[in-house]
Amino acid sequence: MNYIANNGEGRWNSLARCAGLNRTGKSCRLRWLNYLRPDLRRGNITLQEQLMILELHSRWGNRWSKIAQHLPGRTDNEIKNYWRTRVQKHAKQLKCDVNSKQFKDTMRYLWMPRLVERIQAASATTTTTAAATPRLVSLPCESAHTISSSTYTPENSSTTGTSSDSFGTSTQASSDLGVEYNYNNIPVNHNLNLDHYQANQGGNYQDFAVSTDLSGYYGTQGLDFQEQNNVNPCLNSEDTSDILWNMEDIWFLQQQLNSM
DNA sequence: AATTCTCACAACCGCAATTCT
DNA sequence: AAGAATTGCGGTTGTGAGAAT
Numbered sequence: 001m002n003y004i005a006n007n008g009e010g011r012w013n014s015l016a017r018c019a020g021l022n023r024t025g026k027s028c029r030l031r032w033l034n035y036l037r038p039d040l041r042r043g044n045i046t047l048q049e050q051l052m053i054l055e056l057h058s059r060w061g062n063r064w065s066k067i068a069q070h071l072p073g074r075t076d077n078e079i080k081n082y083w084r085t086r087v088q089k090h091a092k093q094l095k096c097d098v099n100s101k102q103f104k105d106t107m108r109y110l111w112m113p114r115l116v117e118r119i120q121a122a123s124a125t126t127t128t129t130a131a132a133t134p135r136l137v138s139l140p141c142e143s144a145h146t147i148s149s150s151t152y153t154p155e156n157s158s159t160t161g162t163s164s165d166s167f168g169t170s171t172q173a174s175s176d177l178g179v180e181y182n183y184n185n186i187p188v189n190h191n192l193n194l195d196h197y198q199a200n201q202g203g204n205y206q207d208f209a210v211s212t213d214l215s216g217y218y219g220t221q222g223l224d225f226q227e228q229n230n231v232n233p234c235l236n237s238e239d240t241s242d243i244l245w246n247m248e249d250i251w252f253l254q255q256q257l258n259s260m
Numbered sequence: 261a262a263t264t265c266t267c268a269c270a271a272c273c274g275c276a277a278t279t280c281t
Numbered sequence: 282a283a284g285a286a287t288t289g290c291g292g293t294t295g296t297g298a299g300a301a302t
Contacts, residue, residue: 010287010288011287012287012288013286013287013288025287025288026272026273026287026288026289027271027272029287029288029289030270030271030272031270031271033289034269034270034271035270035271062291062292063290063291064290064291065289065290065291076289076290076291077269077270077271077291078269080291080292081268081269081270082268084268084292084293085267085268085269086268089267
């Protein structure tokens with residue numbers, strides 16, 4: 001750190017020699033980038049960051065460094081580790097390959113909208129002092145594409161109503177997931193629309209890539225990514241990192257996958 | 261209390277691209 | 282122009298802490 005403070009980044013082999021470290025320049029570089037850099041962001045991956053990772057990975061695949069460029073303070077290594085330990089784990093739980101179309105569709109049409117919904121809900125709880133009433137998530141809905149959830153029966157779920165999900169996301173039966181399904185009586189517009197996401201893939205990716213603009217997911221209100229990272233302390237807690245993936249969800253998603 | 265298992269994180273490795281001499 | 286050195290990236294492995302047995 002002293003060497004870099006005096007000489008700047010780069011010239012890693014020179015650093016290793018001059019600093020008297022029994023390390024290769026390569027090793028020093030890695031240590032600096034992944035651990036010592038003062039601008040590193042510590043702590044758990046937030047919901048917003050999760051959404052970004054899912055979105056950018058769907059677009060670029062395992063281009064970790066490129067993805068990391070859009071997550072200030074996060075390293076490619078950190079994102080890679082997140083993907084391997086969290087996302088791949090849940091793919092395994094769903095008994096499907098992380099690179100399969102099924103899993104990618106599940107991410108895009110179920111988990112990512114759910115992340116948006118929770119971000120919105122969290123945002124709502126911080127803007128109202130009383131018991132918050134989560135507002136509807138206004139996802140674009142030009143299309144009639146929906147995913148049926150007719151087989152879901154919450155009564156069969158051992159955790160219904162007492163979900164481990166701190167945002168209250170136990171799923172309830174709905175005749176049509178695409179139209180609506182509720183979490184603990186929280187009204188949620190889940191008119192998920194394939195065209196919207198596909199349109200993003202086709203038309204808006206460049207803009208998104210440059211500006212990391214998530215407004216497409218947040219409806220007309222939009223959210224400032226950097227701001228939202230600090231909106232709710234709960235979002236930074238350990239508990240929220242996996243709340244998308246409680247047992248009900250896994251059961252529910254398995255039903256969805258089976259019906260595809 | 262000891263052992264085994266699981267998970268998250270940091271580091272290592274090989275290869276390709278880039279820069280230097 | 283060519284070879285050597287350096288840098289950057291993505292896949293993989295090692296490790297320590299906590300949980301489970």
